[in-house]
Amino acid sequence: AQSVTQLGSHVSVSEGALVLLRCNYSSSVPPYLFWYVQYPNQGLQLLLKYTSAATLVKGINGFEAEFKKSETSFHLTKPSAHMSDAAEYFCAVTSNSGGYQKVTFGTGTKLQVIP
Amino acid sequence: KAGVTQTPRYLIKTRGQQVTLSCSPISGHRSVSWYQQTPGQGLQFLFEYFSETQRNKGNFPGRFSGRQFSNSRSEMNVSTLELGDSALYLCASTDSGGTNTQYFGPGTRLTVL
Numbered sequence: 001a002q003s004v005t006q007l008g009s010h011v012s013v014s015e016g017a018l019v020l021l022r023c024n025y026s027s028s029v030p031p032y033l034f035w036y037v038q039y040p041n042q043g044l045q046l047l048l049k050y051t052s053a054a055t056l057v058k059g060i061n062g063f064e065a066e067f068k069k070s071e072t073s074f075h076l077t078k079p080s081a082h083m084s085d086a087a088e089y090f091c092a093v094t095s096n097s098g099g100y101q102k103v104t105f106g107t108g109t110k111l112q113v114i115p
Numbered sequence: 116k117a118g119v120t121q122t123p124r125y126l127i128k129t130r131g132q133q134v135t136l137s138c139s140p141i142s143g144h145r146s147v148s149w150y151q152q153t154p155g156q157g158l159q160f161l162f163e164y165f166s167e168t169q170r171n172k173g174n175f176p177g178r179f180s181g182r183q184f185s186n187s188r189s190e191m192n193v194s195t196l197e198l199g200d201s202a203l204y205l206c207a208s209t210d211s212g213g214t215n216t217q218y219f220g221p222g223t224r225l226t227v228l
Binding site (some may be wrong): 041046102103107 | 157158224
């Protein structure tokens with residue numbers, strides 16, 4: 001079964017610093033990969049997705065993620081953190097289950113941005 | 116296209132009652148998934164419906180049930196509510212055209228007293 005590991009349930013960065021949120025998946029077959037962001041009391045919003053077209057994926061709000069097959073990783077980065085980036089971030093991966101794609105979510109990483 | 120809508124947004128119930136939550140997916144999406152999110156357990160998958168059939172189910176007791184209608188709208192029902200059922204219930208509609216991207220609604224905040 002597919003699994004997703006997000007290292008660090010809480011990450012703190014200073015405003016203006018690099019944001020790096022880690023995600024590793026378990027699969028020998030390149031899947032589809034996603035990053036979502038959730039603000040308090042809201043649903044999850046799609047940030048970006050990897051669909052095998054390009055290994056470096058650019059998303060909304062200045063975020064990007066790089067698919068590295070050799071490391072089975074899909075880490076999320078942003079060069080300069082903004083206060084509005086404080087939220088919880090979820091990595092997700094699809095896997096083939098009985099002829100359709102099943103989505104598995106990571107446990108989430110809460111990002112705190114310190115002024 | 117309009118996004119995923121969930122009603123109601125907030126709900127307060129007492130133990131032992133039952134509740135029904137509704138989700139309208141994005142037009143054209145035939146798959147709807149439900150999740151429970153709590154501070155302690157995080158995001159947990161409840162079930163998924165595709166073309167009115169449940170095709171995937173998480174590890175929840177039988178008090179949690181769902182259904183999907185011919186117009187792809189979905190409802191989930193929780194019977195005999197317990198305090199631990201207090202959570203944010205999220206619905207996601209899936210674009211089955213290729214990447215199976217899930218698009219989430221704003222959620223229903225259920226409080227059980």
